[in-house]
Amino acid sequence: MSATGRGLPDIGLVVAARRGDQHALNDVVAASLPLVYNIVGRALRGHADVDDVVQETLVRVIRHLPALNDPAAFRSWLVAITIRQVRDWEQRRRVALNRDAGLDAIHNVPDPASDFAGMTILRLGLTDQRREVAEATRWLDPDDQELLSLWWLEETGALARNEVADALGISPGHVAVRIHRMKEQIQSARAVVRALRAQPGCPDLRAAAAGWDGNPNPLWRKRLARHIRDCASCGRQGATLLPIDRLLAGLPLLPLPPSLSAHFPSAALPPAAAQPAGYHPSDPAVGHTAGTATPGGVPVDSGHGLADLAAQPHGLVPKLAVGAAAVVLAITTVVVVQQDDPTAPSWAAPPTTAPIAVPTPNASLSPSARPSSKAPVAPAVSSARKGVGVWSFGGVSQALATSKAGWYYTWGTQHTGISTPQGVTFVPMIRSAENVTDAELARAKAAGPYLLTFNEPDLAEQSNMTVEQALTLWPRLMTTGSKLGSPAVAWGGAEPQGWLDRFMTGASSRGYQVDFITLHWFGAEFTTTTAVNQLRQYLQAVYQRYKKPIWLTEFAMMRFGGGGQQFPRQEQQAAFLTAATTMLGQLPYVQRYAWFGLPATDKDRSGLFRGASDVTPVGRAFQAAR
Structure with a gap:
């Protein structure tokens, strides 16, 4: 927008x-x-x-x-x-x-x-094969438990591969080799877990486990796995095991x-x-x-x-x-x-x-x-993740400070007329092709470590760019040294061969840097539960496709068409904001979100403030959000 x-x-x-x-x-x-x-x-x-x-x-x-x-x-x-x-x-x-x-x-x-395996099963409500994976981790070699703790967090989106490598003091290539070996051990342990639980069970397996005290350990994993590999009955138990990566992807932190x-x-x-x-x-x-x-x-x-x-x-x-x-x-x-x-x-x-x-x-x-x-007194920022889109209006600086947002952006590289409160960060944006200039890039570099990029390039009324045009300009954005967000498409972020999918495919093939995915989402369904579920499903689908952190930089309840925008009642909008931000807090790959937007006008009725201190019901819900 x-x-x-x-x-x-x-x-x-x-x-x-x-x-x-x-x-x-x-x-x-x-x-x-x-x-x-x-x-x-x-x-x-x-x-x-x-x-x-x-x-x-x-x-x-x-x-x-x-x-x-x-x-x-x-x-x-x-x-x-x-x-x-x-x-x-x-x-x-x-x-x-x-x-x-x-x-x-x-x-x-x-x-x-x-006991982390037990708590993971119980408190995250794991079922079927995910439960087996959690149980299988109890059988790992001690040296692999350290690696598992990092790889598990990598799969949830909480860590990146280079961070895992830095923590272990080895190269990313060496990490990949170690993870491959560890996954083989987990796969072997999964087969053991499944075979031990089978009913009526294999008599030969019971005989092989006769001296086992019931506590999972690497030695007994190797002994029991040896039997399972040689046993036709037990071997069939592991024939339907899904890849571990698919089972752990998106699993939240305990x-x-x-x-x-x-x-x-x-x-x-x-x-x-x-x-x-x-x-x-x-x-x-x-x-x-x-x-x-x-x-x-x-x-x-x-x-x-x-x-x-x-x-x-x-x-x-x-x-x-x-x-x-x-x-x-x-x-x-x-x-x-x-x-x-x-x-x-x-x-x-x-x-x-x-x-x-x-x-x-x-x-x-x-x-x-x-x-x-x-x-100036520092505002009570309630969450560094919580942000808001801001454009100028009377009392904008005081409203921003009162909102308790941790960050904001203005669809540009400057925030003219807006004073940044203490504890709050400004994130610049290169909005369209015409903004890819030396002066704008220099301002973006000076503004901080993150850079938002092309705003809704899939819409003619916004930055209106082809995928090829965006890819051609991308190396100039990379010269800022900033962490780069993908272009923020208006919709269809998870669609195969959609605008974002083609851009990400092209960026990957050219070796271009894209550090996180930027998304917009507006719910046309004004029922809170339905809207929150639709937003969650969209974010999960995008994460599954690209496996990168996500910034949700515009979201609200809003319908388009019929000659204009339609909004729900303020109370409905506030209920959605509360439920949606609670849900976002449960998705570890959603690094930041920004509500649309700070000003509440006759046109933009999802806004948080009508003036410096005139907060809307939606604004009060935003202040309480984390």
Whole structure:
């Protein structure tokens, strides 16, 4: 549409956290926690030390964040630190086992409440072959559990292959080889799981498993798989196994456990997300993932220092009652990076010659360090994922700040007349072919790490471009060095041989960079449940086709035709926005979303504000969305 008519923290939050913003650092920790928990929990196979390792990871992240060279690389940096902590834990465990072999049973006792295979089956409602895959992961070699934790997240869309490679410290090609071997092990384990469950079952298999204690392990996987390969009856059980990649694609992150989310609600889904519109227990595509923190949403106990916290056994979950925010406060009070710290990450910038001290609001500041009383107050951004399309109107800057949006765009490379609130990021767009100029590209490069591209090229009244024209201009957009979104088609993003499909095919064949898919969606069906289901199905179909993160940059309820646009009642629009954003929070591959749009006029009746502070019912729903 014309400008006149959405996991992990955004780079803006990371930048603010590095500069000492207390709320931003709290948000960064909260937004990072679900990913860290999923990596650690699966890599440690639900061991009782999961909480300890998650705590150690977050402590290292906060301690070394000021030294991070590139805020845009925060996610890769976070994953690398997490894997390093997992490896350190494994090394400590092996040393302990060698020293005290008689305690082997104790060291290897998993926490029943943290068994990731079991929780994945139970809490994501997996069925049939997806259930078998989750169970098969229990049989993997220990060294492959670490790889599995990353590959699983890659398949959900939460990580990219280069991030997996960076975390493991190997090349993407080597990652591919290791993943291939690991998938062969899982496939073998799936056959074992299915054969063991078969009724009435194979007598020879029961005899082969006579000495097995019932606990899955790599040794018994190999023994039982050997029988299955040689047994005609058991071999038939594995004849209908679907490829693992198809079964895991789009599977959401496992939500934080109740013991954690109860004390850290800002890192968990709201209760309404438990059963989204159209949810059915047998639908494996519906699950839960964590949202982003609300600033100040966790009580802070400033009496706990970093040393006290780190010394606590299994410290993270119990301590989160006084919060992960207590971790944040303790470390942001004084963050010291020692010059000779042997544990400093190799990918961080060299530590400064002096300690880095980040004051909290309660710290004593020198007159020169005290913030000016005239400094603008940061808005209560409720989610870095949540954005809005903006064009100028009376009071636009105040309305944008009041909306609690984490980002916005203007269908251009500038935001003339619009003041960007603190904590909010502006994302530029190269709207059409006529905007591919040196001046516009320079402004886009300077505006930030992301770049939106050609707006609805499949419509004559918008950028009106052929696929070949867009592909010809694409190398010039690549010169900005930005993360590039695909052209945002008006519809048909998942259609074979549609505009977007032909563009993506051409970009792939030419080796062009496309970092995420940009989509628009307007629902002509004004029933909330139906509209939310249609939007979810569209997003899932697009992700299945391209396997790239998605930005939904225009969406609302709106019908076209009959000489104009038709809108539902404001209350209906608000109900749809609430249900839709809840659903979007459950799709980990939807990185950002933007409502259409900020102004509410007689023409654009899906808008959020009629003026600087005149918020519509839809605007109030947007303010509450995450």
